[in-house]
Amino acid sequence: MIMEPLIRIDGVSKRFDGQPIPAIDGLSTCFSAGRINGLVGPDGAGKTTLIRLMAGLLAPSSGSIRIAGLDPVTQAGELRRIVAYMPQRFGLYEDLTVLENLTLYADIREVVGIERKRRFEQLLSFTDLARFTDRLAGKLSGGMKQKLGLACALVSVPKLLLLDEPSVGVDPISRRELWRMASELVDDGIAVVWSTAYLDEAERCETVLLLNEGKSLHDGPPQELTAELAGRSLLVGGLGHQRRAVLDHALAQPSIIDGIVQGDSLRLVLAPNCKAPTASELQAPPHATIIATEPRFEDAFVARLGSRHHLTSPYASRPQLASSDDVTVRAEGLTKRFGSFTAAKDISFAIKGGEIFGLLGPNGAGKSTSFKMLCGLLKPSAGKASVGGFDLGRAASQARAHIGYMAQKFSLYADLSVRQNLDFFGGIYGLGKRTKDVSERMIEAFALAPYLDHNAGALPLGFKQRLALACATLHDPAVLFLDEPTSGVDPLTRREFWGHINAMVGRGVTVVVTTHFMDEAEYCDRIGLIYRGRMITEGSPDALKAGAANPEHPSPTLEDAFIALVEREDQREAAS
Amino acid sequence: MRLRPLFALIRKESLQILRDPSSLLIAVVLPLILLFLFGYGVSFDLRDSPVCVVVEQSSQPAESLAASFQASPFFKAHREATTAHCKDQLVSGSINGMVVIPADFAARLNGGDPAPVQILVDGSDPNTAGLMQNYLSGTVLVWQTIIADMQGLSSQGRIAVTSRVWYNPAKQSRLFLLPGLVAVIMTLIGTMLTSLVVSREWERGTMEAMMATPLSVPQLLLGKLIPYYLLGMAAMAATTVIAIWLFGVPLRGSIWALAVVTSIFLLTTLGQGLLISTLAKNQFVATQAALFSAFLPAFLLSGLVYEIASMPPPIQWFTRIVSARYYVPSLQTLFLADDEPGVLIPHCLSMLAIAAVMFAIVIRKTPRRLDD
Numbered sequence: 005m006i007m008e009p010l011i012r013i014d015g016v017s018k019r020f021d022g023q024p025i026p027a028i029d030g031l032s033t034c035f036s037a038g039r040i041n042g043l044v045g046p047d048g049a050g051k052t053t054l055i056r057l058m059a060g061l062l063a064p065s066s067g068s069i070r071i072a073g074l075d076p077v078t079q080a081g082e083l084r085r086i087v088a089y090m091p092q093r094f095g096l097y098e099d100l101t102v103l104e105n106l107t108l109y110a111d112i113r114e115v116v117g118i119e120r121k122r123r124f125e126q127l128l129s130f131t132d133l134a135r136f137t138d139r140l141a142g143k144l145s146g147g148m149k150q151k152l153g154l155a156c157a158l159v160s161v162p163k164l165l166l167l168d169e170p171s172v173g174v175d176p177i178s179r180r181e182l183w184r185m186a187s188e189l190v191d192d193g194i195a196v197v198w199s200t201a202y203l204d205e206a207e208r209c210e211t212v213l214l215l216n217e218g219k220s221l222h223d224g225p226p227q228e229l230t231a232e233l234a235g236r237s238l239l240v241g242g243l244g245h246q247r248r249a250v251l252d253h254a255l256a257q258p259s260i261i262d263g264i265v266q267g268d269s270l271r272l273v274l275a276p277n278c279k280a281p282t283a284s285e286l287q288a289p290p291h292a293t294i295i296a297t298e299p300r301f302e303d304a305f306v307a308r309l310g311s312r313h314h315l316t317s318p319y320a321s322r323p324q325l326a327s328s329d330d331v332t333v334r335a336e337g338l339t340k341r342f343g344s345f346t347a348a349k350d351i352s353f354a355i356k357g358g359e360i361f362g363l364l365g366p367n368g369a370g371k372s373t374s375f376k377m378l379c380g381l382l383k384p385s386a387g388k389a390s391v392g393g394f395d396l397g398r399a400a401s402q403a404r405a406h407i408g409y410m411a412q413k414f415s416l417y418a419d420l421s422v423r424q425n426l427d428f429f430g431g432i433y434g435l436g437k438r439t440k441d442v443s444e445r446m447i448e449a450f451a452l453a454p455y456l457d458h459n460a461g462a463l464p465l466g467f468k469q470r471l472a473l474a475c476a477t478l479h480d481p482a483v484l485f486l487d488e489p490t491s492g493v494d495p496l497t498r499r500e501f502w503g504h505i506n507a508m509v510g511r512g513v514t515v516v517v518t519t520h521f522m523d524e525a526e527y528c529d530r531i532g533l534i535y536r537g538r539m540i541t542e543g544s545p546d547a548l549k550a551g552a553a554n555p556e557h558p559s560p561t562l563e564d565a566f567i568a569l570v571e572r573e574d575q576r577e578a579a580s
Numbered sequence: 581m582r583l584r585p586l587f588a589l590i591r592k593e594s595l596q597i598l599r600d601p602s603s604l605l606i607a608v609v610l611p612l613i614l615l616f617l618f619g620y621g622v623s624f625d626l627r628d629s630p631v632c633v634v635v636e637q638s639s640q641p642a643e644s645l646a647a648s649f650q651a652s653p654f655f656k657a658h659r660e661a662t663t664a665h666c667k668d669q670l671v672s673g674s675i676n677g678m679v680v681i682p683a684d685f686a687a688r689l690n691g692g693d694p695a696p697v698q699i700l701v702d703g704s705d706p707n708t709a710g711l712m713q714n715y716l717s718g719t720v721l722v723w724q725t726i727i728a729d730m731q732g733l734s735s736q737g738r739i740a741v742t743s744r745v746w747y748n749p750a751k752q753s754r755l756f757l758l759p760g761l762v763a764v765i766m767t768l769i770g771t772m773l774t775s776l777v778v779s780r781e782w783e784r785g786t787m788e789a790m791m792a793t794p795l796s797v798p799q800l801l802l803g804k805l806i807p808y809y810l811l812g813m814a815a816m817a818a819t820t821v822i823a824i825w826l827f828g829v830p831l832r833g834s835i836w837a838l839a840v841v842t843s844i845f846l847l848t849t850l851g852q853g854l855l856i857s858t859l860a861k862n863q864f865v866a867t868q869a870a871l872f873s874a875f876l877p878a879f880l881l882s883g884l885v886y887e888i889a890s891m892p893p894p895i896q897w898f899t900r901i902v903s904a905r906y907y908v909p910s911l912q913t914l915f916l917a918d919d920e921p922g923v924l925i926p927h928c929l930s931m932l933a934i935a936a937v938m939f940a941i942v943i944r945k946t947p948r949r950l951d952d
Contacts, residue, residue: 020951061790061950080948084794095789100601104592111588112793140599156789399754 009034010164011058016067017218018053022345027053030216035197037163040190042209042226043199043269046309046494047465049215052092055168058197059089072163072389085113088162092151102133102152105141109156120159127155132451138535143367147178154185165189165196171205172492175366175520176563177570182206186439196419202521204563207301214308221308226301233273233299238280240466241293248506253287255503262306264499265506265527267545267562273303298327302495302523317507321529325357325482325512332357332483332514333378337387340373342548347373349537355530357482358512362528365568370537371506371518372412373489378516379409379485391483408481410472412488412518417522418461421451422471425460426478433479446474449504454572466497473504484508486517490524504528522562533569540573581802585654585795589803596777597811606773607811611765615819618757619827625753626711628656632666632678635659641727645697648723654715670702677712679703679720719900749917755830758823759910760884760917764875765819767840767904769812770849771856771874772867775835778804778857779866797946805850812846813839823915833914841910843877843925844931848903851938860943878904903934 018028021124027050034115035041035211043051056062057069060083069076096227096462106127110120127311128134135142141152148168157165170181183205186196198209206212207226214222214229222229224579243250248299251270254263259278264271274280283292296431333355340348355361365371378389380403389396394403413445416425426446430439447453455463460471462500469489477484481528486505492497498521505527519525532542541548545562552565560568597603633646649657657679680698682688688696697720701712703730704745706917741945748755781787790800807863820838820918823829831838860866879885881895888896913923 056950061791063790063949063951077949081794081796084792087792089789089792091788091792095786095792097596097786098784099596100592104595108588108592109793112585112795114582114584116584189838505800512627 010034010037010072011035011057011197012068012070013054014068014070016057016058016064016069016540017463018062019065019218026218027059028064030067031215031218031220032067033213033220033223035164035195036211037195039210040186040191040196040198041207042206042210042212043197043215044201044203044206044305045215045221046496047227047492048217050218051215052168053198053218054215055089055166057197058088058164059166060084061089061495072514073321085160086163087166088157088164089166090153090157090170092172094133094149096141096149096153096156099140101138102139102144103137104161105152110159113160115516123159127158130188131155132181135278147153147174150174150178150186152482154182158189158404161522162194162499165194167196167198167490169199169201171200171202173488173520175369176566177366179205180567198221198376201492203300203302203495206305212301214305216309218291224474226304229304229308230299230301233304234279235274235296236274236307237297237303238272239266239270239293239295239297240286240288241295243270243288243404244268246289248510250286250288250292251506252510257281257285261310262303262499264502264523266523267526267549271297271303273299293493305495306499317503317504319444319477319513320505320510322480328425330357330413331355332392333379333516334390335374335387336389338374338377338384338389339386340370340377340382341385345536346537348534349376349531351534351539352387353516353532353539355516357514358509359530360515360517360528362517362525362531363534364519364566369535371534373532373537375485375516375518376391376489379407380404381523389544407483408476408479410476410484410486410489412491414461414468414472416460416468416472416475418507419459421457422447422457422463423456425471425475429478431473435479439478442478443474450474466493468492469501473501477508482527483512483514483516486515486522490519490521498524522566525562533566535570535573536577541569542556581796584820586799586802586806589795589799590807591875592809593803595775597807604907606776607769607815611815611819614761614764615822619754619823621948622753622757624652626715629677629708629712629715630656630675631657632669632675632711632717632875633657633659634663634666634678634680635661636681637645637683637685641689642685644727645685645720645723649719652715652719656661658741668699672703673702675702676708677716679716680791683756692836706749726864743745754827754914756912757884758819758829759825759880759911762816762819762823762842762911763845763882763884763904763907764878765815766812766846766863766907767810767849767874769831769879770846771853773811774804774850774853775856775860775866775870777808778854779861779863782791782857782861783863791948791950796839797943797948801854801942801946803855808850808853809846810841812849813842816842830913831915832917833919837919837924838911838914841907841914841928843933844928845907847935848931848938851935851942854942855945858942881905882908884908900930901918901934903931907932 012035013031016028016031017026019026040446042548043054045051045271053062055580057064058071058076059082063077071083076083097108100108106124115123126139131154133155136148144152146267153229170182186198187532190196198205209226211224212222212226213220240250247265247268247270251263251265254270254272259275259281260272261271280294283290283294331354335351335353338348339346340352341479351374363371363375373382377384380400391403392406396403417428420428424552426443427439430443435442447456452467452471455467460468490501505515517524517528525531528545530542530544531548532539541551543551548565548569549560549562552560554567557564597607624759630650633649635642635646637740663680666675670678678700680700682696685696698712699716701709702718703709719771745949805892820831824831856866856869858871861868881899881902888899888905891899910924910927913920
């Protein structure tokens with residue numbers, strides 16, 4: 005079926021004052037009604053700018069945009085009646101309840117009387133928020149906020165729905181529900197433009213616009229891009245604990261342009277016209293299996309954007325830690341109660357040196373609470389946590405000397421320059437004269453040199469994360485705590501990040517990480533799945549996947565497994 | 581203009597004011613603290629000021645003069661026989677001034693020497709020093725007049741001055757400070773709170789969401805103006821009631837005139853609040869800007885605390901663009917005198933001119949898009 009495109013973008017450029025390169029650079033494309041139009045690209049590619057241009061919130065420097073024949077700048081009033089826009093931060097009033105937020109948007113869009121009643125009923129059941137109408141928006145979990153943001157944008161039925169990274173910081177279950185909702189809207193003939201950093205979402209879109217530096221790199225069905233990679237994606241299995249070392253060797257080879265850990269296997273992408281390497285070339289054990297696999301959109305994305313030059317991580321050259329194989333982090337019956345609410349209940353596990361342990365769970369399940377108790381930021385109501393043999397309850401400061409911590413939110417000094425931040429953290433970790441030496445190596449490894457005199461707050465997101473990791477590891481901690489380290493960061497930066505983490509783990513550092521990205525979870529040696537304050541299962545990514553397999557889904561993804569395990573717990577709860 | 585979206589915005593804003601502790605802090609708690617601080621604490625009156633009266637030699641007139649210092653409500657006087665001890669007290673600041681009645685006081689007085697009394701005041705605080713000097717010498721003059729009358733010396737050849745203080749006969753500073761304080765409270769709500777809530781909407785991203793809806797710029801602006809105008813009027817009413825009932829400030833003018841003048845002043849402060857928030861899109865900068873451009877001028881440059889006429893000419897000139905400078909004297913007139921059109925109308929016209937300029941800039945500068 006050929007559809008007349010709802011949105012026509014013709015030679016559009018957008019420059020911002022003081023920026024050397026345009027955010028959008030001579031872009032021409034179309035978006036059609038009745039489908040989800042994916043919008044992907046690395047950080048700073050111009051995704052948000054393009055969405056704001058379509059919402060009439062920015063005026064193009066040149067070129068024209070027409071949405072259902074309307075000019076977003078000169079006909080903004082009419083345009084806003086047919087366009088619904090959900091900004092990255094949802095646009096909710098946190099001091100108002102769910103119903104008050106909805107009512108506000110309905111009044112603004114003048115949806116009244118019986119029509120409003122019907123629409124509210126629809127939206128509340130659609131978003132499953134009917135039980136929470138009296139709850140303040142600020143007290144909702146991330147996933148619920150996002151659904152409410154969507155409901156507010158949809159109080160009157162639009163022709164075009166613009167979603168700017170709606171799934172950042174949201175658990176896989178909420179992400180799937182959001183996708184289901186968008187698909188239903190599309191069935192009603194609405195055009196959806198969905199910008200995302202999740203490439204599995206992009207793969208499911210009918211059409212994808214891949215932006216880089218404001219220009220289109222690909223515009224069409226994602227399969228077209230993926231097809232270019234036919235025969236170039238490999239799965240290397242049977243590696244066990246050697247997978248990180250093998251990945252390192254693989255990435256050093258010119259024939260391999262991308263590689264990630266997937267449970268006990270590696271996923272590698274070959275450069276064009278290259279032959280698959282043999283096990284011995286990868287320095288893999290002889291029993292390792294190397295088989296071709298179906299390429300994914302993410303493989304194509306990285307291949308098209310060109311993975312960054314593979315640098316040896318500065319962490320690899322640090323001396324091996326002595327104590328690997330001993331338990332370095334131990335949780336014994338950790339419990340946290342806030343009033344009558346139990347946020348975490350009887351959580352126990354032990355993590356060995358040189359292991360990556362992932363804490364996963366839906367928003368609000370208690371994983372952040374558990375995480376904070378482990379690194380000594382929150383005092384447990386019962387149970388105890390120890391790091392490097394020190395009890396966090398009794399010898400917190402000794403324990404902390406062994407800990408590196410990278411917070412979920414940007415927590416460096418935004419008004420200090422990159423150099424000043426490094427010096428400051430070197431100072432508080434007591435590095436003394438070594439600070440200069442250590443920070444020089446960090447600056448080189450993270451390519452921070454061009455930004456040394458920039459204020460940390462003004463850095464692009466990916467560089468903020470790099471600086472945060474550099475600061476958290478200046479003192480060479482034996483245990484590293486990472487709270488959603490790559491939330492909102494593009495896949496290229498995420499790979500680089502994990503390159504460093506793998507290098508650290510290789511020399512015996514213990515890593516505890518929380519994440520909503522399943523490909524990040526694949527790097528973990530073991531995963532603890534936390535739901536409703538309890539650890540419902542623990543095991544390697546492959547074990548979790550195997551546990552969720554059934555005749556219908558013989559080889560589930562980690563995300564499938566995550567959802568199946570949570571649902572299974574719901575059923576168990578309902579039965580008892 | 582469509583009214584339903586506007587009412588929705590007003591309702592939203594009202595709910596936020598009621599639920600957000602920082603709004604209540606600025607709109608209710610801070611005004612109350614200021615009111616009680618100025619009502620009970622700050623005073624420019626002289627009351628029980630510690631002084632020392634040195635009577636070097638007792639005599640009937642010396643005792644009589646000393647007694648009139650000790651009986652005065654303005655001083656807390658204690659007697660000494662020599663100056664030595666008193667000088668130390670003056671240096672240490674435990675007394676504000678001293679009166680020395682010399683040993684030959686009676687003789688000099690009878691000899692026709694006019695008032696051979698020495699008055700010393702602590703000049704480290706010029707305001708207090710001036711007051712002390714006037715009150716101390718005033719007390720001597722009054723005593724002299726009374727003595728002259730008693731002795732039957734005719735007041736022939738002397739001019740008898742009968743002074744009367746109008747509007748505030750007891751010269752209580754609270755009676756002019758409290759009405760003036762309404763100006764400061766209106767500034768807190770109109771400028772500080774308004775710029776804070778608008779910049780918060782920018783910070784939290786709700787402004788972006790609002791701009792993507794069919795709301796027009798006038799609707800968005802009125803949606804902020806009306807609730808904070810109403811809040812300002814409520815605060816003015818509450819302050820007035822407290823000033824009248826608790827502190828005994830009279831309201832000699834009419835409530836209607838007070839409401840009209842206050843409304844005009846609120847327009848200037850709200851305009852300034854909106855102007856700040858269109859320029860500063862974060863709460864910290866907005867608060868600082870409101871503090872320096874509105875709150876402090878309302879205190880220092882409005883004539884509330886410092887007399888404008890005694891400021892250096894450039895600063896006097898500058899006060900002309902501080903709207904509180906017109907509101908404070910209007911309030912003092914309304915509370916202590918009457919609806920005096922000769923005072924109120926020029927002040928109101930000046931404030932309207934300032935408000936017009938503010939709003940002209942606000943309407944021009946309010947962004948219709950994020951890149952405006």
